[in-house]
Amino acid sequence: MSVHSPEASRRVKERLKSRFTFLADPEGTLLDGLGIRHRAGRNDGADIAYPTAVLVDGRGVVRWVFQGQTYRERARPEDIFAAIEALPEGS
Amino acid sequence: MTWLSLILVFGTLAVVGVGVAAEVPDPRLGAGEIIYGRVPWLLLGVLWVGVTLAAVALFRGRRLPELGVLLLEIAPVAYVTWYVLVGSAVPPHTLTVDVGDAFPGYALVDQDGARREVASGERRAPALYIFYRGGW
Numbered sequence: 507m508s509v510h511s512p513e514a515s516r517r518v519k520e521r522l523k524s525r526f527t528f529l530a531d532p533e534g535t536l537l538d539g540l541g542i543r544h545r546a547g548r549n550d551g552a553d554i555a556y557p558t559a560v561l562v563d564g565r566g567v568v569r570w571v572f573q574g575q576t577y578r579e580r581a582r583p584e585d586i587f588a589a590i591e592a593l594p595e596g597s
Numbered sequence: 598m599t600w601l602s603l604i605l606v607f608g609t610l611a612v613v614g615v616g617v618a619a620e621v622p623d624p625r626l627g628a629g630e631i632i633y634g635r636v637p638w639l640l641l642g643v644l645w646v647g648v649t650l651a652a653v654a655l656f657r658g659r660r661l662p663e664l665g666v667l668l669l670e671i672a673p674v675a676y677v678t679w680y681v682l683v684g685s686a687v688p689p690h691t692l693t694v695d696v697g698d699a700f701p702g703y704a705l706v707d708q709d710g711a712r713r714e715v716a717s718g719e720r721r722a723p724a725l726y727i728f729y730r731g732g733w
Contacts, residue, residue: 564721568697577686
């Protein structure tokens with residue numbers, strides 16, 4: 507999920523050979539839904555997301571969140587996998 | 598001692614710099630040190646030991662080369678220290694959903710322009726949403 511255009515995201519997806527879906531949210535509508543819009547946070551003055559990760563189960567319920575306190579931080583893969591393992595059975 | 602100082606400071610900066618540029622996912626060498634470490638104390642410690650050695654060498658020798666080395670090292674080390682402690686902090690903010698809440702619905706497009714729409718509370722495959730912070 508990023509504020510970049512679908513075209514820019516497609517180029518990155520191809521470069522990384524990623525199997526993830528890259529959702530484009532140039533208007534930041536979902537950022538507002540979560541309260542994570544960093545206004546004028548990008549070097550060029552555009553809005554951008556605060557570093558955030560959210561794990562959602564099969565019923566659409568939030569099961570785990572990560573919020574970086576600095577824009578250097580990302581969720582650690584081991585924390586993400588642990589959260590996935592902890593999802594309730596059948597969700 | 599001056600050479601050791603130079604190796605510690607610029608060797609460390611070079612290793613981490615190359616690691617970040619090459620996206621090396623090793624927490625000790627590259628992007629991981631900068632990305633995952635809330636405060637990379639090991640990195641800061643090595644850098645400031647290097648600067649301290651340069652200061653000791655200047656105190657002992659009091660010669661122009663030692664002064665030059667200290668001045669050369671202090672600027673990048675001070676910048677890195679400021680960056681990881683202060684410069685990269687995001688403003689305080691509050692995530693408006695918590696564990697147990699419904700994830701908001703959305704109607705967006707993916708990298709191929711295909712519409713992806715999910716209503717809040719609608720059943721779907723479990724999903725991890727990573728909100729990318731940066732430019733690509």
